[in-house]
Amino acid sequence: MNWIYLLLAGCFEVGFTFCIGKTKESVAPVSYYWYVGFLISLAFGMWLLIKATQTLPIGTSYAIFTGIGAVGTVLVGIFVFNEPATFMRMFFITTLILSIIGLKIASH
Structure with a gap:
């Protein structure tokens, strides 16, 4: 169950970085909703x-x-x-995904 918590926490991290990106594109009062989304995603992700820990x-x-x-934020971007989805970006995202899988396998 704790691995599921960890996966969801990572998804909420993508959520709060998405909200950061949307605040750049928005003006008040809409941007305030993105700030609230950021805080909610941050709180749930940390919780x-x-x-999980x-x-x-x-x-x-x-x-x-x-x-x-990191992977989710690059994909959202x-x-x-x-x-841009350049070859080098995709290559390093792939190596990051493989490293995440490796850490999961190496954990008890």
Whole structure:
């Protein structure tokens, strides 16, 4: 169950970075909704990370949490914010995904 908490925490990290991106594109009062979304995503993400680290190693948990956030944020940037999907970006995202899988396999 704690791995599910960790996966969800990483998804909420993607959520709060998405909200950061949307605040750049918005003006008040709409931008305030994105700020609230940021705070809610941040709170849930941290709460789920805390729940996951109650039984999982903190080093592995945090690395996976930030890895999911990094991969998800780059993908959101590509698909939502029209950032470039260059070969090098995709190559390093792939190596990051493989590293996340490796940490999961190496954890007890």
